[in-house]
Amino acid sequence: MKEKIKKYFSENYKTIEKEIIDLTCEMVREKTINVISEKLPEFPFLKFRGEEYRVGNIVKRELDKWGIPYEEHSRMEGRPNIIGKVGTNKSGKRLLMAAHMDIVPAGDGWDTDPYDPVIKDGYIYGRGVLDDKGPLASIMVAAKILKNVIGDEGLSGEFQMAALSDEEAEDPDGIDYGVKYLVDENLLDATFSIIPDIGENMKRIDIAEKGRAVFKITAIGKQAHGSTPERGINAIYKMAHLIEKIENLKFKYEVSPTLGEPTLNLGEIHGGAAPNIVPGDCYIYIDIRSVPGMTKEYILETFNNLTKEVDGEFKVELLSWNEPHEISPDNDLVRSIQENGKEVLGFVPEPFGMGGGTFAKTLNLAGITSVGWGPGDDEAYHVANEYVEIKQLVDFALMTCLISIDLLR
Numbered sequence: 001m002k003e004k005i006k007k008y009f010s011e012n013y014k015t016i017e018k019e020i021i022d023l024t025c026e027m028v029r030e031k032t033i034n035v036i037s038e039k040l041p042e043f044p045f046l047k048f049r050g051e052e053y054r055v056g057n058i059v060k061r062e063l064d065k066w067g068i069p070y071e072e073h074s075r076m077e078g079r080p081n082i083i084g085k086v087g088t089n090k091s092g093k094r095l096l097m098a099a100h101m102d103i104v105p106a107g108d109g110w111d112t113d114p115y116d117p118v119i120k121d122g123y124i125y126g127r128g129v130l131d132d133k134g135p136l137a138s139i140m141v142a143a144k145i146l147k148n149v150i151g152d153e154g155l156s157g158e159f160q161m162a163a164l165s166d167e168e169a170e171d172p173d174g175i176d177y178g179v180k181y182l183v184d185e186n187l188l189d190a191t192f193s194i195i196p197d198i199g200e201n202m203k204r205i206d207i208a209e210k211g212r213a214v215f216k217i218t219a220i221g222k223q224a225h226g227s228t229p230e231r232g233i234n235a236i237y238k239m240a241h242l243i244e245k246i247e248n249l250k251f252k253y254e255v256s257p258t259l260g261e262p263t264l265n266l267g268e269i270h271g272g273a274a275p276n277i278v279p280g281d282c283y284i285y286i287d288i289r290s291v292p293g294m295t296k297e298y299i300l301e302t303f304n305n306l307t308k309e310v311d312g313e314f315k316v317e318l319l320s321w322n323e324p325h326e327i328s329p330d331n332d333l334v335r336s337i338q339e340n341g342k343e344v345l346g347f348v349p350e351p352f353g354m355g356g357g358t359f360a361k362t363l364n365l366a367g368i369t370s371v372g373w374g375p376g377d378d379e380a381y382h383v384a385n386e387y388v389e390i391k392q393l394v395d396f397a398l399m400t401c402l403i404s405i406d407l408l409r
């Protein structure tokens with residue numbers, strides 16, 4: 001069966017390439033920008049965050065055309081999650097390939113219109129061509145080819161092609177419309193999953209991701225008139241002392257073979273109201289990427305102890321937390337990517353761990369063996385003149401078919 005697929009790709013390369021390009025460009029023209037609610041007014045053409053239905057309609061139109069059945073799950077109208085299915089599900093093995101339909105805003109510095117994709121010298125340029133609409137087009141076309149060339153009966157397991165919402169922005173209200181919604185509602189039943197959302201030009205497989213904790217720490221002072229600072233307590237001074245401690249903070253941890261060391265970033269500071277007011281409060285936000293062994297209780301206690309070393313009143317709040325995860329590189333999913341990579345791509349993709357997070361974390365924590373792996377340059381994410389190499393998108397579609405056959409036969 002793998003030979004049949006390879007033959008189909010070599011005989012129909014130009015058609016497949018055109019189909020992937022056309023789908024990618026059509027989806028890029030839809031401005032499915034996802035930002036937190038507070039920033040929504042900066043995009044007056046958006047009625048709500050993401051508006052992923054614009055891309056979802058394209059996905060459904062194609063699946064209908066190709067005779068591929070799909071499920072649609074939405075926490076709210078207009079923000080769909082679509083899962084197309086090819087195969088028979090006799091073996092009980094299911095491979096989910098999930099890409100997201102939302103994008104980050106274009107930002108400044110583009111040489112061309114970010115929403116009017118340009119094709120030049122084997123590359124496509126535009127917002128979302130890599131993250132994640134190009135890879136989405138690849139897995140859609142792979143689903144179609146599996147259906148047409150192998151047929152449902154040719155797979156004893158099930159290939160699931162998903163187009164999801166709400167990856168790019170985490171609203172402070174904590175309500176998720178994408179993968180976390182699907183996991184919470186028990187709507188996913190995959191055995192394995194591949195998330196094409198890391199770049200690395202298919203050369204590396206993300207098998208581990210650090211945990212993430214976001215803290216807010218507030219220094220509580222006392223307001224007074226700026227001309228009589230002795231009557232108040234300046235929260236900014238208090239915070240300044242604490243920040244010195246934070247800069248020199250050393251966590252206790254064991255270096256992880258795949259994830260390395262934890263990181264800490266003090267990313268935001270706010271405080272004060274006017275030059276003639278003694279600031280009554282000052283607060284900071286800290287982003288920590290943790291390695292296995294660091295519990296949230298430990299990190300919380302570390303910050304609480306730190307505030308006790310500084311004279312002043314502080315409040316420490318943990319705003320969000322997720323665990324690090326790590327899967328063994330010795331499993332069928334990783335092996336299949338490596339073996340097919342060696343043959344089709346001419347290299348063996350290597351497992352690694354990373355500090356950023358993808359859908360793979362949520363899925364692994366929900367018990368689905370998942371990796372991040374896909375086409376494109378990691379440096380092309382979230383920047384002006386985002387690009388993706390067309391050949392990689394076609395190779396990715398071929399790899400998707402071959403891996404599916406391996407895992408679902």
Ligand SMILES: [Zn+2]
Binds near residue numbers: 100132197
């Ligand atoms: Zn992405």
